[in-house]
Amino acid sequence: xxDKVLEILKENKDxxxxxxxxxxxxxSRTAVWKNINTLKSEGYEIDSVSRKGYRxxxxxxxLTYEEISPYLNTDFIGKKILYFNTIDSTNKKAxxxxxxxxxGTLVISEEQTSGRGRLGRNWTSPKGKSLLISILxxxxxxxxxxxxxxxxxxxxxxxxxxxxxxxxxxxxxNDIIINDKKIAGILTELSAEINQVxxxxxxxxxxxxxxxxxxxxxxRNKAGSILSETGKTIDRKKFTGKFLNYFExxxxxxxxxxxxxxxxxxxxxxxxxxxxxxxxxGRDYSYVAKVLDITSEGHLLVQKxxxxxxxxxxxxxxxxxxxxxI
Amino acid sequence: xxDKVLEILKENKDxxxxxxxxxxxxxSRTAVWKNINTLKSEGYEIDSVSRKGYRxxxxxxxLTYEEISPYLNTDFIGKKILYFNTIDSTNKKAxxxxxxxxxGTLVISEEQTSGRGRLGRNWTSPKGKSLLISILxxxxxxxxxxxxxxxxxxxxxxxxxxxxxxxxxxxxxNDIIINDKKIAGILTELSAEINQVxxxxxxxxxxxxxxxxxxxxxxRNKAGSILSETGKTIDRKKFTGKFLNYFExxxxxxxxxxxxxxxxxxxxxxxxxxxxxxxxxGRDYSYVAKVLDITSEGHLLVQKxxxxxxxxxxxxxxxxxxxxxI
Numbered sequence: 001x002x003d004k005v006l007e008i009l010k011e012n013k014d015x016x017x018x019x020x021x022x023x024x025x026x027x028s029r030t031a032v033w034k035n036i037n038t039l040k041s042e043g044y045e046i047d048s049v050s051r052k053g054y055r056x057x058x059x060x061x062x063l064t065y066e067e068i069s070p071y072l073n074t075d076f077i078g079k080k081i082l083y084f085n086t087i088d089s090t091n092k093k094a095x096x097x098x099x100x101x102x103x104g105t106l107v108i109s110e111e112q113t114s115g116r117g118r119l120g121r122n123w124t125s126p127k128g129k130s131l132l133i134s135i136l137x138x139x140x141x142x143x144x145x146x147x148x149x150x151x152x153x154x155x156x157x158x159x160x161x162x163x164x165x166x167x168x169x170x171x172x173x174n175d176i177i178i179n180d181k182k183i184a185g186i187l188t189e190l191s192a193e194i195n196q197v198x199x200x201x202x203x204x205x206x207x208x209x210x211x212x213x214x215x216x217x218x219x220r221n222k223a224g225s226i227l228s229e230t231g232k233t234i235d236r237k238k239f240t241g242k243f244l245n246y247f248e249x250x251x252x253x254x255x256x257x258x259x260x261x262x263x264x265x266x267x268x269x270x271x272x273x274x275x276x277x278x279x280x281x282g283r284d285y286s287y288v289a290k291v292l293d294i295t296s297e298g299h300l301l302v303q304k305x306x307x308x309x310x311x312x313x314x315x316x317x318x319x320x321x322x323x324x325x326i
Numbered sequence: 327x328x329d330k331v332l333e334i335l336k337e338n339k340d341x342x343x344x345x346x347x348x349x350x351x352x353x354s355r356t357a358v359w360k361n362i363n364t365l366k367s368e369g370y371e372i373d374s375v376s377r378k379g380y381r382x383x384x385x386x387x388x389l390t391y392e393e394i395s396p397y398l399n400t401d402f403i404g405k406k407i408l409y410f411n412t413i414d415s416t417n418k419k420a421x422x423x424x425x426x427x428x429x430g431t432l433v434i435s436e437e438q439t440s441g442r443g444r445l446g447r448n449w450t451s452p453k454g455k456s457l458l459i460s461i462l463x464x465x466x467x468x469x470x471x472x473x474x475x476x477x478x479x480x481x482x483x484x485x486x487x488x489x490x491x492x493x494x495x496x497x498x499x500n501d502i503i504i505n506d507k508k509i510a511g512i513l514t515e516l517s518a519e520i521n522q523v524x525x526x527x528x529x530x531x532x533x534x535x536x537x538x539x540x541x542x543x544x545x546r547n548k549a550g551s552i553l554s555e556t557g558k559t560i561d562r563k564k565f566t567g568k569f570l571n572y573f574e575x576x577x578x579x580x581x582x583x584x585x586x587x588x589x590x591x592x593x594x595x596x597x598x599x600x601x602x603x604x605x606x607x608g609r610d611y612s613y614v615a616k617v618l619d620i621t622s623e624g625h626l627l628v629q630k631x632x633x634x635x636x637x638x639x640x641x642x643x644x645x646x647x648x649x650x651x652i
Contacts, residue, residue, distance in 0.1 A: 095517075142609070143469060144639075147520045173520075189524070191421075191517050194473045194499075198515070283468070313470075 001027070005035040006066055009046065009056040017053035061128070061236055063108045071241020076104035077135065077248040084109040086127070089116055090134035091189060091203035098191065098199040103138040104248075108240075115205065116187060126214045129225070131206040131240055135247070138199050139255050143192040146200055147313065148263075148298045150174045150188045152254055153202050155266040156246035157184055163242050164234045166226065169272035172300050176206075177272050181224025183207050204243075208236060260296065267294050278302070280312060327353070331361040332392055335372065335382040343379035387454070387562055389434045397567020402430035403461065403574040410435040412453070415442055416460035417515060417529035424517065424525045429464040430574075441531065442513060452540045455551070457532040457566055461573070464525050465581050469518040472526055473639065474589075474624045476500045476514045478580055479528050481592040482572035483510055489568050490560045492552065495598035498626050502532075503598050507550025509533050530569075534562060586622065593620050604628070606638060 008021055018036075022029045036054060040046055043060025059067060065081040072078050080102060087093055087109040094107045111127040125132055137149065154170045161168040161176075168184075169177045176184035184206040191198040207225035215223045227233055253259040268274060273291045280289050280302060289302035289310065300312040334347055344362075348355045362380060366372055369386025385393060391407040398404050406428060413419055413435040420433045437453040451458055463475065480496045487494040487502075494510070495503045502510035510532040517524040533551035541549045553559055579585040594600060599617045606615050606628060615628035615636065626638040 140609075143516075143518075150520060187519065189517070189519050190469075191515070192469075193513065193515050194476060283466075 001025070001031070002035045002038055003066055005032060006039055006044070006056075009039075009044075009054060010059075012055070015047075015049060015052040015055045017051075020053070062110070063131070063133075063236065063240060067237050068240055068244075071238055071245075073245055074104070074248040075252075076102075077244050077251075078106050079104055081106045081108060086111040086113060088112065088114045089203075090132050091116065091187060091201050094134040094136050094201040094203070095189065095191070095199075098136055098201065101136055103136065105136040106244075107134040107136070108132065112205075116203075125205060125207075126210055129207070129209040129214070131204070131208060131236060131243075133240070134201050134203040135244075136199060136201055137251070139197055141197055141255060142195060143190060143197055145255075146188065146190045146192075146197060147173065148254065148260070149200055149202055149251070150186050151263055151267055151298050152250045153186045153188070153204060153247060155250055155263045155270075156243050157186075157204070157206070158266065158270045159246045160239055160243040161226075164232065164239065166230055166232065166234075168270065170267060170270045171272050172267065172294060173298075178224060178226070178229040181229055182222055183224050183226055183229060206239075208239070209233060260298065264294060264296055264298065267298070273300070280310070327351070327357070328361045328364055329392055331358060332365055332370070332382075335365075335370075335380060336385075338381070341373075341375060341378040341381045343377075346379065388436070389457070389459075389562065389566060393563050394566055394570075397564055397571075399571055400430070400574040401578075402428075403570050403577075404430060404432050406431045408433045412437040412439060414438065414440045415529075416458050417442065417513060417527050420460040420462050420527040420529070421515065421517070421525075424462055424527065427462055429462070431462040432570075433460040433462070434458065438531075451531060451533075452536055455533070455535040455540070457530070457534060457562060457569075459566070460527050460529040461570075462525060462527055463577075465523055467523055467581060468521060469516060469523055471581075472514065472516045472518075472523060473499065474580065474586070475526055475528055475577070476512050477589055477593055477624050478576045479512045479514070479530060479573060481576055481589045481596075482569050483512075483530070483532070484592065484596045485572045486565055486569040487552075490558065490565065492556055492558065492560075494596065496593060496596045497598050498593065498620060499624075504550060504552070504555040507555055508548055509550050509552055509555060532565075534565070535559060586624065590620060590622055590624065593624070599626070606636075 004025055005021060008016065008024060018029050018032045021032045036046055043062060045057040047055045047057050062083070064083045068078060068081065082093065082105070089112050090107040090109050097105070109132050112125050112132055115125050115132065150173045154174060154176060157176050158168040158170060166178070171177050174186040175182050184204065187203040188200060190200045207223065209227045210225035212220060212228050250263050254263060271294060276291050278289060278291055280287055287304055289304045291300060291302050292309070293301040295301055295311060301309060302312060303309050330351055331347060334342065334350060344355050344358045347358045362372055369388060371383040373381045373383050388409070390409045394404060394407065408419065408431070415438050416433040416435050423431070435458050438451050438458055441451055441458065476499045480500060480502060483502050484494040484496060492504070497503050500512040501508050510530065513529040514526060516526045533549065535553045536551035538546060538554050576589050580589060597620060602617050604615060604617055606613055613630055615630045617626060617628050618635070619627040621627055621637060627635060628638060629635050
């Protein structure tokens, strides 16, 4: 109902009377008035002039369905969006609703009180300065293929950045880097039987406008935001729309069309690791190696110091710059 | 409190007075009397004689912590047991409580109203005639290793059967067969990040006393119970205890000691597939092959009709007898 009032306001550039709205929606004028007030409380600037009616002056910078959907041209991603002002973790919420929600449902929050990075690490996100989004996916695939969804997410992020003339690099498999600073990360989780995925939740955190001093001290030299590294304040809604459009395109190519080519191409072109010396860190070992390639399967091909080549699955290791950097 | 009254009754072969029990537990005699009544309603046969007190005649055939723990010599498996008379699915419940419950917690039910086999198939289980148990596990391992937990479960099941002089065979990876009839199945599910398991739930259904005519008609020629195939009525509590003891032993050998040898040895010795012609059924293909071996990694090694050898992960395929049987 509130959404429909908003829709009417957005469609009418000029003032529209409460009576007209109440006629269109077949509700009382009091109901219209109440919904207008709710919209105002959400940050919508609505001018009301007696005898003329209501006019939408501006929409708030929020990531609700109403605000994002105009930027989406997707088939199934973002057809339903759960939007929160604050939440413990968007991934956690997405997992909670997974069994009863449809493929492509999004959980978005302005703030996370216990956001997580990979392997239980914290993820800092001051209110309203990030894009915190979890995508619920229900691909009919083997659990072994799930790790490549992270590559799809990373490719979609750098392509969306490119549309704002920003060059992001991918630190295989799940971080986006600008100026040697991590500005975005991906945390992919899955629920599965041995040979069939129940669902996947891909959580993405992008630092958009975070200031240097807002990052905890211990990561301040490694973390950055799009604003802090490029000086640009990009439109959140537009960026979110572009990212989701690219994501669905590549996701479909990979999982429906079996076409991983474009994603691998982007993963290589934008890789910050190719040709570099890195430290490969497993559960109970670690070694220095040179990154040779990203294979057609999405694995990292490295060469150890003794010349031996290893293919690395994202499931196996963390990769760090040789001296621990990045 | 009820548990403590039961404990005292079990410790005393002779009559013990309500007053004595109330003194030991430091509660009122009315409280003792109420708990005795609750125990009676659960099926405990308790004789009460005025001036002499109470005596436990027999315990019901239920799989509560009090009834199973005397048979357990485990470190962490079964330290906590959630017991239900009826439930939708023990795996579902185990997943619900997973984040807040400890490693080794069990969910046991006398009946499942929507029990599942692999890939969403149904699992039939008339009340009180099966062992329906889900084990919550929190190993610090790669998701890729989880499939072998199924082999650990299957090995523990055939070893427990052996202790009752029953020869069960393993249809790799997750079924137990007697007389070409499936008498038990395992459904392992996991929640994970790309490179770390959050938790595993291994659900096991064993048909103990089910009669032929209690199975749905369409599976009646493939399904059986221990009773229907061997004529033996084995003690459920003892069987459950033995199974869990073996399971913890092998689980620890594998995940803590990196020793998979014994499990593979059992998997091979008890395999119903080795040397057989089978049909390997993948997501979008199927072929006939001969089973050559179970590798040291727990994979099935088969040879196709053109002579090519394939290593099969349990994640990839279903295996059926060449003509669809078993």
